[in-house]
Amino acid sequence: MREEAQVVIAGGGPVGMLMAAELAGYGVDTVVLETKGTTDRHPKAGTLHARTVQSLVRRGYLDHPPLSSGTGTVATPFHFGGFPVLTITTPAAEPTPLLKRSQADLESEFETQARKRGARVLREYEVTEVDQTEGYAEAVAEGPDGVRRFRAEYLVGADGARSTVRERLGFSADIHPPTVSAMMGVVRPTEPGSVPQGWQRTPRGWIVGREQRDGHHLVRTLNYAGAHPDRHSPLTRQELQDELSWIAGRDIPLADAQSLSRFSDFTRLVHRYRQGRVFLAGDAAHVHFPIGGQGLSTGLLDVLNLAWKLAHALRGTAGAGLLDTYEDERRPAAQRVVDNTRAQLVLMRPESDLDPLRELVGELITLEQGSHLVGGLISAQDTVHPSRSGRASAWEGRFLDNVPLTTDDEGPTDVVGLLRDGRPTLLLLGAGHEATAAAADGWSHVVRTVRAEPQPSLPYDALLVRPDGYVAWTPDGDDLADSLRTWFGDPR
Numbered sequence: 043m044r045e046e047a048q049v050v051i052a053g054g055g056p057v058g059m060l061m062a063a064e065l066a067g068y069g070v071d072t073v074v075l076e077t078k079g080t081t082d083r084h085p086k087a088g089t090l091h092a093r094t095v096q097s098l099v100r101r102g103y104l105d106h107p108p109l110s111s112g113t114g115t116v117a118t119p120f121h122f123g124g125f126p127v128l129t130i131t132t133p134a135a136e137p138t139p140l141l142k143r144s145q146a147d148l149e150s151e152f153e154t155q156a157r158k159r160g161a162r163v164l165r166e167y168e169v170t171e172v173d174q175t176e177g178y179a180e181a182v183a184e185g186p187d188g189v190r191r192f193r194a195e196y197l198v199g200a201d202g203a204r205s206t207v208r209e210r211l212g213f214s215a216d217i218h219p220p221t222v223s224a225m226m227g228v229v230r231p232t233e234p235g236s237v238p239q240g241w242q243r244t245p246r247g248w249i250v251g252r253e254q255r256d257g258h259h260l261v262r263t264l265n266y267a268g269a270h271p272d273r274h275s276p277l278t279r280q281e282l283q284d285e286l287s288w289i290a291g292r293d294i295p296l297a298d299a300q301s302l303s304r305f306s307d308f309t310r311l312v313h314r315y316r317q318g319r320v321f322l323a324g325d326a327a328h329v330h331f332p333i334g335g336q337g338l339s340t341g342l343l344d345v346l347n348l349a350w351k352l353a354h355a356l357r358g359t360a361g362a363g364l365l366d367t368y369e370d371e372r373r374p375a376a377q378r379v380v381d382n383t384r385a386q387l388v389l390m391r392p393e394s395d396l397d398p399l400r401e402l403v404g405e406l407i408t409l410e411q412g413s414h415l416v417g418g419l420i421s422a423q424d425t426v427h428p429s430r431s432g433r434a435s436a437w438e439g440r441f442l443d444n445v446p447l448t449t450d451d452e453g454p455t456d457v458v459g460l461l462r463d464g465r466p467t468l469l470l471l472g473a474g475h476e477a478t479a480a481a482a483d484g485w486s487h488v489v490r491t492v493r494a495e496p497q498p499s500l501p502y503d504a505l506l507v508r509p510d511g512y513v514a515w516t517p518d519g520d521d522l523a524d525s526l527r528t529w530f531g532d533p534r
Contacts, residue, residue, distance in 0.1 A: 043191070047073040047162070048356050050181050050194040052169040053201030054078070056145055057324035057341040059152035059163075061198055064101070064349035066159035068464065070356055073192060074156065075167045075183045081153070083146045084301040085228060085260055089335025090141040090342075092132045093422035093441070097346045099137050100461040100511050103151070106137050122334070122416055123389035124241045124248060127404045130417040135444045135456070139421065145338055164190075172197060172210045172320065179319040196352055197320045200341075203310075205326035213312045213322060220269035220306035222331075222387070226262045227282050227302040228254065232295040237261055237286075245392050247289045258298075263289055266391055269306055277302040307331040307387055311380050315369035321348060328376040330383045333390075334420050340379050343422060344372050350464060350509040354530065359488050361528045371427045382419055427512055430528050435519030442507055445500060450493040457511075464509045465490045466530070468522075471503040472496040478504050481522045484533020489526065 049065055051058045054076025065072045090098070099106040115131040118139040122128040132139040157163055167185035174180065179197035183190050199207025208215075231237050237259045238249045248264040263285050279299035287294045310329045315322055324341030348368045354360040389400055406412040418424030427439035444457045447469075452459075460467050468482050468491045475493070482489055489506070496503065506515035506525060515525040527533070 044180070044193040045073070045190060047071050047192060047194045049073070049196045049198060049352060050075065050179065050192045051198045051200055052172070052181060052207050053199065053205075053324075053326070054149075054153070054163060054165065055200065055202060055324070056149040056152060056338065057345055058198070058200035059149050059156055060103075060342055060345045061200055061323065061349055062156035062161040062163065063103075063152050063159060064345060064464075065353060066156055066161040068350070068353035070353055072156070072161040073194070074161060074163045075169050075181065075192075076163065076165050077168045079166045081146050081149050084303070085226070086145040087332070087335060087338035088142055088144050089338065090143055091336065091339040091421040092130060092136070092139045093425060094339035094342050095137045095139075095141045096132075096441070096444070097343060097511060100458050101346065101464065102462050103155070104137065104141070106458060120334075120417070120420065121241060122407060122420070123386040123400070123403070124243060124333075125389075125400065125404055126241075127407045128416055128420065129413050130421050131414070132421075132423070133443050135446070148338075169201065169206050172199075172207050174211075174317075174319050195319065195356060198348070198352075199320065199322045199326045200324050200345075201326055203325040203329045205322065207320065208312065208322055208326050211317055211320055213314060213317065215310045215312040218307070218309040218384070220273060220308040221266075222307050223265045223268065223270040223273070223285075224263060224305045224307075224331075225277055225282050225285055225303070226260075226305065227277070227279075228258050228300045229261050229279075229282065229286075229296045230256075230258045230298040232297045236294050238290060242290075243390070243392060244289055244291060245394075246291070247392055248390060249286065249289055258300075261286065264390070265289060269308075270304060273304055273306050273308070275304075277304045305332065307384070309380055309384065311373070311376055315373055316365065321352075321365075321368065323348060327372075328380065330380045331387055333383050333386045336379045336383065336420065336422075339422065340376055343375065344368075346510050347372050354488070359530050361531045364529065367427075367430065375422065375425055378419060429519075431515070431520040431525060433520050435513075435516040437501055437505070437513045437516045438519055440513050441511055442500075442505065442513055445497055447497060448495040457507075460492060461507065461509065461511055463490075466509055466514070467492055467507045469494065469505045469507060471500065475504060478517075478522060482526060484523070485526045485530055487534055488530045 048071040051074045054074045062074045098104045117129045117131045120128045130139045167183040169183045171182040178193045181192045237251045239251045242249045250262040252260045283296045323344040466489045470493045502516040508514050
């Protein structure tokens with residue numbers, strides 16, 4: 043007997059749980075199948091970059107002071123290729139450019155929201171088989187109650203780098219084999235103060251150390267001598283101690299080591315993010331060397347791009363090809379992450395012959411234009427989606443910055459506040475716009491029309507904004523009705 047759902051999500055890490063919370067929030071009958079019985083508390087990703095923070099704030103998952111009206115920009119220092127030469131900036135009315143939040147905490151918070159909204163989260167269930175027919179996707183999972191079979195209109199593979207969904211359905215990918223060996227652990231040295239702190243390059247590789255509580259340190263090592271012959275084998279305290287000592291060029295005895303793991307620069311980017319009724323998101327779709335903390339942010343942005351599109355497809359309010367825009371928009375973003383992490387890995391090679399290149403790149407990044415370019419790349423604030431219009435607007439596909447607004451119905455608010463309900467929004471600023479409002483009448487079941495006082499900082503007095511904060515239409519593009527039909531199907 044098959045259990046029915048509208049969407050089945052394989053994998054309940056932060057990407058899968060956010061997908062469940064988003065879909066359930068749209069009223070979608072959602073099932074999550076997660077192998078682990080509880081959230082994994084071992085140290086993993088802990089950095090959220092600017093575009094991800096901005097997007098999560100707009101969807102209500104992160105707090106932000108209401109009616110933010112700051113001017114100018116806010117800057118946060120960051121590293122590129124291991125060197126503290128980069129500055130990431132955001133508009134002052136936006137959240138912090140960089141947020142430290144553990145992957146485990148995010149997963150727990152997203153799971154809580156998913157359950158509150160009605161998603162069925164089934165832990166200790168391992169997906170073993172997936173398939174799809176003309177009208178459905180199917181998954182088989184084994185767990186505490188034995189084998190269970192699920193049938194859904196769509197299936198999302200958010201099951202990580204070793205994705206069963208990806209492997210069972212044969213998603214092809216661009217792959218770069220590993221060339222380096224990296225290790226990570228929470229350690230307590232025998233001799234206090236012996237673990238290098240910060241980003242330290244030696245002639246043999248890198249050590250990144252950060253002191254924690256109770257004399258423990260989170261430490262990472264990077265060895266350019268070659269890839270480990272078995273990167274999936276368990277890491278031992280002795281092996282990490284030997285590696286740490288070898289790279290440092292001196293003995294660093296460890297009294298204790300916990301949460302041990304190894305990783306590499308193995309890189310994979312699937313060619314297609316969709317096969318029929320099955321989609322991939324997060325590490326199931328893209329894996330890269332974890333420099334710059336971009337992996338978690340990229341996966342969460344996958345979700346915030348796909349979830350609202352799936353919801354509209356299930357409601358019958360999706361324009362032709364809407365679901366295909368997920369791949370069109372998110373794969374290029376992942377490609378840029380893959381490319382910049384590979385470039386950083388080259389800059390981090392320990393050979394002194396690369397010092398002139400490092401110095402040159404460092405000087406270029408410290409220039410205002412260079413910092414803006416690289417900062418936008420690392421934070422994903424440079425993302426501009428491809429146009430879907432016959433006559434593209436200069437602003438179509440760009441992210442709408444947060445600005446204060448005074449609306450006719452609700453009074454003072456801001457862009458963040460307008461997008462909290464997850465609906466597409468037609469924003470009309472100032473008097474008039476009767477013809478524009480009338481053109482949207484046929485889509486009133488989908489689009490919310492908001493009238494507000496003029497806002498000089500916005501480039502247009504009329505904008506159609508997608509649920510994820512990106513601009514879908516402005517008056518210098520196609521007719522509004524044509525754009526609405528493209529995104530949300532025929533009028534009613």
